[in-house]
Amino acid sequence: MNEILKGILTPAFVYSIIRVTTPILFAALGALITDLAGVINIALEGIMLTAAFFGVLVSAFTQNMWLGLLAGVLSGVGIALILGYFSLNLKTDLILAGIAINLLASGGTIFLLYIFAGDKGTSSSLKSLVLPNINIPILKDIPILGPMFSGHHILTYIAIISVVIVHYFLYHTPLGLRLRAVGENPDAADSVGISVIKIKYIALMLSGIFAGLGGVHLSMGYVSWFARDMTSGRGFIALAAETLGGRTAIGTTLGSLVFGAADALSYSLQAFRMPSEFAQSFPFIITILALGFYAQQQISRAKKRKAASRR
Amino acid sequence: METPILEMRDIVKIYPNGVMANKGVNFKVMPGEIHALLGENGAGKTTLMNILFGLQAPTSGEIFYKGKKVKIASPHDAIRLGIGMVHQHFMLVPSLTVAENIVLGMEPKRGVFFSKEDAYRITKEIGEKYGLEVPPKERVQDLPVGIRQRIEILKTLLRGAELLVLDEPTAVLTPQETEELFDALKKLVSQGKTIIFITHKLREVKEIGDRITVLRNGKNAGEALVKDVTEEDMSRMMVGRDVELIIHKTPSKPGEVILHVENIEYTPPGHNKLLKGISFSVREGEILGIAGVEGNGQRELIEILTGLREGDSGSVKVRGKELFGATPREIRLASVAHIPEDRMARGVAALASIEENLVVDRYFLPPFSKGKFSIDVKKIHENGEKLVKEFGIKAKSSVVPVEMLSGGNIQKVVVAREFTSNAKLIIANQPTRGIDVGATEFIRNRLVDERDRGAAVLLVSADLMEVMQLSDRLIVMYEGEIVGYFDSLDGLTEQELGKYMLGIKKDAPEKIKEAVVS
Ligand SMILES: Nc1ncnc2c1ncn2[C@@H]1O[C@H](COP(=O)(O)OP(=O)(O)O)[C@@H](O)[C@H]1O
Ligand SMILES: [Mg+2]
Numbered sequence: 087m088n089e090i091l092k093g094i095l096t097p098a099f100v101y102s103i104i105r106v107t108t109p110i111l112f113a114a115l116g117a118l119i120t121d122l123a124g125v126i127n128i129a130l131e132g133i134m135l136t137a138a139f140f141g142v143l144v145s146a147f148t149q150n151m152w153l154g155l156l157a158g159v160l161s162g163v164g165i166a167l168i169l170g171y172f173s174l175n176l177k178t179d180l181i182l183a184g185i186a187i188n189l190l191a192s193g194g195t196i197f198l199l200y201i202f203a204g205d206k207g208t209s210s211s212l213k214s215l216v217l218p219n220i221n222i223p224i225l226k227d228i229p230i231l232g233p234m235f236s237g238h239h240i241l242t243y244i245a246i247i248s249v250v251i252v253h254y255f256l257y258h259t260p261l262g263l264r265l266r267a268v269g270e271n272p273d274a275a276d277s278v279g280i281s282v283i284k285i286k287y288i289a290l291m292l293s294g295i296f297a298g299l300g301g302v303h304l305s306m307g308y309v310s311w312f313a314r315d316m317t318s319g320r321g322f323i324a325l326a327a328e329t330l331g332g333r334t335a336i337g338t339t340l341g342s343l344v345f346g347a348a349d350a351l352s353y354s355l356q357a358f359r360m361p362s363e364f365a366q367s368f369p370f371i372i373t374i375l376a377l378g379f380y381a382q383q384q385i386s387r388a389k390k391r392k393a394a395s396r397r
Numbered sequence: 398m399e400t401p402i403l404e405m406r407d408i409v410k411i412y413p414n415g416v417m418a419n420k421g422v423n424f425k426v427m428p429g430e431i432h433a434l435l436g437e438n439g440a441g442k443t444t445l446m447n448i449l450f451g452l453q454a455p456t457s458g459e460i461f462y463k464g465k466k467v468k469i470a471s472p473h474d475a476i477r478l479g480i481g482m483v484h485q486h487f488m489l490v491p492s493l494t495v496a497e498n499i500v501l502g503m504e505p506k507r508g509v510f511f512s513k514e515d516a517y518r519i520t521k522e523i524g525e526k527y528g529l530e531v532p533p534k535e536r537v538q539d540l541p542v543g544i545r546q547r548i549e550i551l552k553t554l555l556r557g558a559e560l561l562v563l564d565e566p567t568a569v570l571t572p573q574e575t576e577e578l579f580d581a582l583k584k585l586v587s588q589g590k591t592i593i594f595i596t597h598k599l600r601e602v603k604e605i606g607d608r609i610t611v612l613r614n615g616k617n618a619g620e621a622l623v624k625d626v627t628e629e630d631m632s633r634m635m636v637g638r639d640v641e642l643i644i645h646k647t648p649s650k651p652g653e654v655i656l657h658v659e660n661i662e663y664t665p666p667g668h669n670k671l672l673k674g675i676s677f678s679v680r681e682g683e684i685l686g687i688a689g690v691e692g693n694g695q696r697e698l699i700e701i702l703t704g705l706r707e708g709d710s711g712s713v714k715v716r717g718k719e720l721f722g723a724t725p726r727e728i729r730l731a732s733v734a735h736i737p738e739d740r741m742a743r744g745v746a747a748l749a750s751i752e753e754n755l756v757v758d759r760y761f762l763p764p765f766s767k768g769k770f771s772i773d774v775k776k777i778h779e780n781g782e783k784l785v786k787e788f789g790i791k792a793k794s795s796v797v798p799v800e801m802l803s804g805g806n807i808q809k810v811v812v813a814r815e816f817t818s819n820a821k822l823i824i825a826n827q828p829t830r831g832i833d834v835g836a837t838e839f840i841r842n843r844l845v846d847e848r849d850r851g852a853a854v855l856l857v858s859a860d861l862m863e864v865m866q867l868s869d870r871l872i873v874m875y876e877g878e879i880v881g882y883f884d885s886l887d888g889l890t891e892q893e894l895g896k897y898m899l900g901i902k903k904d905a906p907e908k909i910k911e912a913v914v915s
Contacts, residue, residue: 259511264501266490271490279473
């Protein structure tokens, strides 16, 4: 036990939390934007997976990591638009369309992987690139803090900046205001001449960008290859993180950190000869417990509100 | 003669479900007046105004605004012309602030950012200009309905509305708030605005209306200057006179008390008290009628009695068994049948077949159940065919989905189920609303038959004719209270009853207590 604690209470462990939180946080920001616009984006998982694949593919063939990044993000936006077309234009059920897209992304990326890499498991035969890590001057030389916060992947820093951008976007721009209005009362938005469908498309595209960045981080930073189903549920965990965070940008970040920590812990536990099946299920157990706790709070809050309104 | 600011000609609206809500309505509004659009629930008032505001397309008809023919295809068009609407259900975003709601869609900006300061200033200015003050920084969800309504009015004014439509604005307000609203409306008119005011509260029309247009059953039923008519005149125009139906009814022979209701109180969340201590009882072999203009608490009372809504306090006993707060199934199993007000929402499952609808309250009981886990499809079919014949439901067979039937036949499916459950108590809420004369006559006679079989019947109806023809005893509800009680309907006239329904007359408390018999 003591050994485990020693392994955990280190700057390296904090560094690892931040690292594994990055893809979850990106996807959770995407979840937040769509959720506030009234679209529950189940397809985050598929968006991330597709973006992870195209990032690897394009960087391998062009040998340009920035083109890889761009391709990954654009493919994510493309998937989000497909979801929009089915649910907003054709009015299919949002959840069913999202599930279909996830299955398509899972099968489709394996299929393309086989075509381009000749392997159904990983892209190791492709010479794909990774995006760089960044050392922050001054900070990197400070003991303890340096090893925790400096030297992260470039997308990790972009994720942190994104939180601020999303916060300002949602709460301090006209578009953010309209987006929240559409999500909460579409009739009200409609009655003042706001196009509900347009706003929902914008939200979906933004979530495609963010979840796409998360996917690219997985295959061009976290590791340096693509593997089948490598998102392993992060798109869903992101939805949980966003809900747990009370649907705010800051809350979503904290929620993502909770799951990032659980994830990081599960790796550390594996190192301590914990059965790996148990360790790997750890983040999901946390998910269920956290959501249960959250739902309980919501219910009691609603009850209190009802009681108060009765006077 | 002055040109009307608005004229709607021969407006017809047929909804996709076949309901003809406007049957050639003509409607004219003069500039600077407060025009009351009157009519009972379902008369087609909201439909007419939704057409004006571009929320519904008319099937046919023309609209003239300031003398020019216009086409209004969306709320956007209406707003551009200078028409504003405050809907029955507010179009506000609860978690946003007052100012955010008011400027939504036309947000002030500083650079790329939304300027809250400007939004607050705009809100304050427009509020002061029209004497409708609102707190700009508060969230809408924390404010009472009266303020929310002001926000809605300000929203339309900010968008340049000259003609303001208010759909039943006082339905949700306290008397105090109503007064404030009226003051504000008068001020708006003095500043050159024109107001259309939908209501069925006649006292309010007398108080602030200049002219009225009355709709009944989708058609014009009268137009007048308010000063030329009395409340009784208006109510006669609203309710009108039905075709005389032949009901066979002998004097009642009441037995023991079946339903005993005591002191029901109810306040909907965020609203004012709606039911203020309702008590009455119904005996076997009699029909107790509840008369009243719709919206005076009848719906909520019935929903509480039938387990569809949770009341705050009180007692509901059926044959001595306490059922306040029980589930609908528990209540039905206590030998209660219910003909709900909204047959599509509560009465039937529209996509299910007639025969399935006929057993939804008893499929789990013999003879329709076979053991715990299966049902007897053959028995259900036989039962369906038998009832289709017995109740004269016009359908090819009992396997037809209910949604294929006309309104009158759908209602017959509901009554066929409720009248064959052999219930000791039948609660019938608006049992013949919106259905044809034949079906109406059939259902009314069957209600009397059920009474004669020994059932206790509680009948709620806004149709004066219906309650007066069927009831053995009668109570009148007004603003959530019983204001009148009649232990016999002999000699009671429509005019007299109308006075109670409008709140002009009220019985003494001792008299009202007599509604509880033992
Ligand atoms: N969207 C709709 N679809 C189908 N029927 C409707 C719709 N809105 C109203 N109706 C029907 O049209 C009739 C008139 O309704 P409405 O205009 O709301 O009356 P009012 O406002 O006078 O109470 C009613 O029978 C109602 O059930
Ligand atoms: Mg209406």
